Amino acid sequence: MKLFGKLVHFEFRRFLPIYLSLLAVVLLIQAAGVVIYSSIMKSEITDNVIKHGMSKEQYLQDYGYISIGDILTSSMFTLPIIIAAVTIFIYILFIWYRDWLGKNTFIYRLLMLPVKRIQLFFSKAAAILLFVFGLVAFQIVILPVLQTILKWIIPVDYRLDLTIQGILRSFDYFKILLPEHFGDFIVHYGFGTAFVIVLFTMILIERSYRFKGVFIAAFYGIAGLVIVFSPYILQSAMKGYFYENELVWMQFAAAVVFSVISIFFSNHLLNRKIRV
Incomplete structure (x- = not known):
């Protein structure tokens, strides 16, 4: 079991630089999406309420409250999720072929390790699952951060703050990723x-x-x-x-x-x- 843990750690470490970059891309694109959407909505509030004298009640009746849930279906939010999913899918293929195609045929060294060869199979599969679970966990962790960005831009009178559970329920993909x-x-x-x-x-x-x-x-x-x-x-x-x-x-x-x-x-x- 100790050797298996080392194999999993080895596979995880090999992909870690790309994985961390992938997480950074997810955060940056989604945060940019929140900033852009919130800025547009704030401009609409300013234009309707301040410039044209629309009351707050009338604005809310016509347009409703603004929440992070409104952004979840936008391309700026879903695109990084798709990029992450495609990247991990590509790595599912690459995780084996890099051992054959790398220098000095690295697969030979792996197959000569004093462990059952099927453990190589399980260690690679376990690493993939860790990447998937880590990505899902990271997405959930940054949801409050994204909502905080929205709070900084949208006035409280026009904003509906959601709990984490509320955010998860408002996005269909989360029902698949986190049933x-x-x-x-x-x-x-x-x-x-x-x-x-x-x-x-x-x-x-x-x-x-x-x-x-x-x-x-x-x-x-x-x-x-x-x-x-x-x-x-x-x-x-x-x-x-x-x-x-x-x-x-x-x-x-x-x-x-x-x-x-x-x-x-x-x-x-x-x-x-x-x-x-």
Whole structure:
């Protein structure tokens, strides 16, 4: 377990400079979005209330209170989240290939470590999950900071301050990233973990069989999709027999089964087939 922890720390440290830069980009773009939106709204308040003599009550009746929730659906808020998600997705691929493509074929040194090779697989997957959880936690932590920026610009009479729970409920993406129910949390991140495991297995297939492995990996990925979506195929054949939540849990069970198969297959590839 100690060696596994070192492997996870090693993978985390390799991506840390890019990861910290990614967090800084998320903060800067979202803060800029809050400043721009708040400045525009303050100009509207000034124009309507001060210049044209509209009463505060009339303004609020026509336009409503201004809150951080109004900004959550803007491109300035969602764009850095998309950038972060795409960056982590790219790193899911890069986390393996950098070991093959780097100087002195670094994967050879990793495979010669006195640990079970499957631990390399799990350490990389654990590092990816840490990055995802860290990004979600960072986004939640900076929400009060973003709301404070809005407070500095928008007068209190025209502002609606939200609690953290209120902010989370007003943004649909947070319902996916941080579900209210534990069962939904397990399902959402279970699917995400299954995706990482299967993608890792596809990479190992390609690395084991090279050109031929590209087609085998593609077939493996398609087979995984068919298995995961098989409950909906069954639902269509049985003409809507299952409830929606039952289909989700059936999908989740299928994803878990295919993930376990992928882990055993990856272990076989790492021990018997992988080529440096």
